[in-house]
Amino acid sequence: MSMRLRSEELRVAYAGRPVLHGLDVEIPDGVMTVIVGPNACGKSTLLRTLARMLSPESGRVLVDGRPTGEYGTKELARTLGLLPQSPTAPDGMRVADLVAKGRFPHQSLLRQWSRADEAAVRAAMAAANVTDLAERAVDELSGGQRQRVWLAMALAQETPLLLLDEPTTYLDIAHQLEVLELARRLAREGRTVVCVLHELHLAFRYADHLIVMAQGEIVASGDPREIVTAELVEEVYDLPCQVVTDPLSGTPMILPLVGTPAAGRPTPGSG
Amino acid sequence: MSAIGQGRLVTWRRGHRSVRFSRRSAWVALATCGVVLVLAVVGLMIGDYDVSAGQVLAALGGGGTDPLASYFVTEIRLPRVVAAILVGIALGVAGSLFQMVSGNPLGSPDILGFTTGAATGALIQIIVVGGDTDAVALGALVGGLLTAALVQVLVRPHGLTGTRLVLVGIGVGSTLGAINTLLVAEASLVAAQTAAQWLAGSLNTVLWPRTTMLAVAVAVLSACAVTIARALHLLPLGDDTARAVGVPAQRIRTSAVVIAVAMVSVATAVTGPIAFVALAAPQVARRLAGTPTPGIVGPALTGALLVLGSDLIAQRLLAPTELAVGVVTGALGGIYLIVLLAVDWRKR
Numbered sequence A: 001m002s003m004r005l006r007s008e009e010l011r012v013a014y015a016g017r018p019v020l021h022g023l024d025v026e027i028p029d030g031v032m033t034v035i036v037g038p039n040a041c042g043k044s045t046l047l048r049t050l051a052r053m054l055s056p057e058s059g060r061v062l063v064d065g066r067p068t069g070e071y072g073t074k075e076l077a078r079t080l081g082l083l084p085q086s087p088t089a090p091d092g093m094r095v096a097d098l099v100a101k102g103r104f105p106h107q108s109l110l111r112q113w114s115r116a117d118e119a120a121v122r123a124a125m126a127a128a129n130v131t132d133l134a135e136r137a138v139d140e141l142s143g144g145q146r147q148r149v150w151l152a153m154a155l156a157q158e159t160p161l162l163l164l165d166e167p168t169t170y171l172d173i174a175h176q177l178e179v180l181e182l183a184r185r186l187a188r189e190g191r192t193v194v195c196v197l198h199e200l201h202l203a204f205r206y207a208d209h210l211i212v213m214a215q216g217e218i219v220a221s222g223d224p225r226e227i228v229t230a231e232l233v234e235e236v237y238d239l240p241c242q243v244v245t246d247p248l249s250g251t252p253m254i255l256p257l258v259g260t261p262a263a264g265r266p267t268p269g270s271g
Numbered sequence B: 001m002s003a004i005g006q007g008r009l010v011t012w013r014r015g016h017r018s019v020r021f022s023r024r025s026a027w028v029a030l031a032t033c034g035v036v037l038v039l040a041v042v043g044l045m046i047g048d049y050d051v052s053a054g055q056v057l058a059a060l061g062g063g064g065t066d067p068l069a070s071y072f073v074t075e076i077r078l079p080r081v082v083a084a085i086l087v088g089i090a091l092g093v094a095g096s097l098f099q100m101v102s103g104n105p106l107g108s109p110d111i112l113g114f115t116t117g118a119a120t121g122a123l124i125q126i127i128v129v130g131g132d133t134d135a136v137a138l139g140a141l142v143g144g145l146l147t148a149a150l151v152q153v154l155v156r157p158h159g160l161t162g163t164r165l166v167l168v169g170i171g172v173g174s175t176l177g178a179i180n181t182l183l184v185a186e187a188s189l190v191a192a193q194t195a196a197q198w199l200a201g202s203l204n205t206v207l208w209p210r211t212t213m214l215a216v217a218v219a220v221l222s223a224c225a226v227t228i229a230r231a232l233h234l235l236p237l238g239d240d241t242a243r244a245v246g247v248p249a250q251r252i253r254t255s256a257v258v259i260a261v262a263m264v265s266v267a268t269a270v271t272g273p274i275a276f277v278a279l280a281a282p283q284v285a286r287r288l289a290g291t292p293t294p295g296i297v298g299p300a301l302t303g304a305l306l307v308l309g310s311d312l313i314a315q316r317l318l319a320p321t322e323l324a325v326g327v328v329t330g331a332l333g334g335i336y337l338i339v340l341l342a343v344d345w346r347k348r
Helices: A043-050 A073-079 A095-101 A115-127 A143-156 A173-188 A200-206 A230-237 B023-045 B053-061 B067-102 B114-129 B133-158 B162-186 B189-200 B208-232 B239-244 B249-271 B277-289 B297-316 B325-347
Strands: A005-014 A017-023 A032-036 A058-063 A080-083 A161-165 A192-196 A209-214 A217-222 A241-245 A252-256 B009-014 B017-022
Touching (some): A005 A043, A017 A043, A017 A058, A032 A173, A032 A200, A043 A080, A043 A161, A043 A192, A073 A080, A080 B239, A095 A115, A095 A143, A115 A143, A115 A173, A143 A173, A173 A192, A173 A200, A200 A252, A230 A241, B017 B023, B023 B053, B023 B067, B023 B297, B053 B067, B067 B162, B067 B208, B067 B249, B067 B277, B114 B133, B114 B162, B114 B189, B133 B162, B133 B249, B162 B189, B189 B325, B208 B249, B277 B325, B297 B325
Parallel strands (some): A032 A192, A032 A209, A080 A161, A161 A192
Antiparallel strands (some): A005 A017, A005 A058
16 A cells, blocks of 8 residues: 555644654555544644644654655645635635635646636536535535535645545534545545544544544554444543444444443432 | 625636736726826826926927926926825735735724834934934834834734734834824924924925835835735635645735835835825725725725825815825825725624
C-alpha cells in the first residue's frame, strides 16, 4: 500500500498542553479513512495538523514524501484540500460564487477564470448535487444543502487528497448519509479521503480504513471489521458494550449496555 | 436575505490569460470615470479667472492662445485636480482594505485612529519643531505609520481581526485625539492657526512637486493592493477556509494593513486629514456595484469622485473665500453616515 500522506513523530501542543504525543500516521491512498475517538482525543487536531492549519512542536507531515512545511500555500492547496468544521459564508453570497472560490489555488492575477476552472466548478456542483442551487444565496439554504455546497467548493479545488473535519455535524441522519455517500464515491473514484466522524455506526460502515484515537494517541487502525471489538470501545470510550455485525452492511455495530437491564442499573423504585 | 451575488460575470480570455469581472461593476466603474473626467474639466475651468472648456483643452494640448489661462490651467489647477483624484484613490482603497480586513464597515482609518496619528505627527512638526510644509508632510507620514505599528503591537497576541482591530483603533485614536487637542492648546497663536488650517484638510496650496510625489506613491501602493485583492476576497469565508484554498490569511491581512496605512499617511501628508472618504467610498462603491465586498477599483474611483466633487464645492460654495475640502467631505460624510444607519435600522 502506498502513502501519499503520512506523518512522522507528530507532536502538537495547545498553549503548552500536549495534544498529540508523537503520532506516526499513514493514510492509505485512494480509500476513505475515518478517524474516530472521544471528545478532546485530538482527532480534529490531527486532521488540522495534516492540513498544515496547525504547526507541530516537533515531527512532520509528509505529502508525496516532502514535508508540508516546504510547500507554498497555493502549491499545497492544489494537492491537499480541507473542509473545516462549520465554515461560514458572508450574507448574500451566491452558491456558484462560493464554489468558484475553490479554484483559488489554480488561479492568478492574469489567469482569473480558465476553461479548466469553469469545468471543475461545473463538475464539482454536479457531483455534490448543488447545480440547481447555483443562483441561491448560501445563507438561505438548509443545513444539508449548505454542507453539500461547501463540499462542492472543496471538490472544485480538485485535490487528490481531501480532508473533512466532522462534515456531518448538525445534520439529520438522511443528510449525514448523503454526505458520506458522496465522500465514499470520491474515494471510489480514486481520491484519498480522510474524515473525522463522531457517529460510530456510520464511521464503521463507511471507513475503508479506521483510525481510533484516545488521549492524543492512536489506539488502533485498520479495517473496521478486523479491529473493532467490545474491549476496544470500552477502553477508548469507557463504555461497556456489545459488538454485533450490521446485518445490512456486514460492518461492526456497537450496542451500548448503558440504559438496558444488562447494565445492571437499579430499576426505578427498587432502591 | 436576497441574493446579492456578483451579478452577471463576464470572462475575457486570450491564450492562457483570463480576466473575470461583473458586468455591473464594469459599467459602474466606467460611469464613475466619466463623471470624474467631467468634474476634472470643470475644476480646470472655474476659479477667479474663468477659462472656457476649449481653452482648457488647448492649454492641456500645449497650444493655448491665452498665456494667463494656460498658466492657471496647467500650473495651478491641474496639479490640484490631479491631487484631488489621487488623494481620493488613496483614501478609497485604504478604506476598502481596512474594511475587508476587519470585516466591518466601520473599519476605516478615520475611526481606527491612523488619521489622528498622522495629524499628531504633523502637529508636532508645526507646533513643537516649527518645520516647513515638507517637514509637516513627513511628520504626518511618520505619525500614521507609528500609530499603525502601535495598534499592531496592541492587537498582536490575537492577530489582526475584525472587532478587536476596531476597538483597539478607537482607543488609540481617542488618546491621540486628546494629545492633538493638548498640542494645539499649548501652541502659540500663529502655530495654532497653521495647525487649524492643516487639520481642516485642504488642497488649496497643492502644486506640481507634491502632486508628482503623490502620483508615484499612489501608483505603487495601488499596484500592491491589486495583487492581494483576490486573496482578500477569501478572508470573509474565515481563516480556515481561506488557508485551505491557499491564502496565507494572516500574511495577507498584515500586507493589506501596511498598504492601507501607507496610503492614508501619504494622502494625509499632502493635504491634511480629509474626513469620511475612506469610510464612505467603499460602502458607496459596494452598493453601486451590488457586490458582497467592496473590492479595489470601485472604491478608488468613488473616492476620487468624492474628493474631487467636494473640492469643487469647497472652492465655489462661498467664493471668493475657499473652504477646506475636509470641511465639505466631513459634512457630506456625516449626512451619509446618518442616512446609512437610518436605512440599515429601518430594514431590521
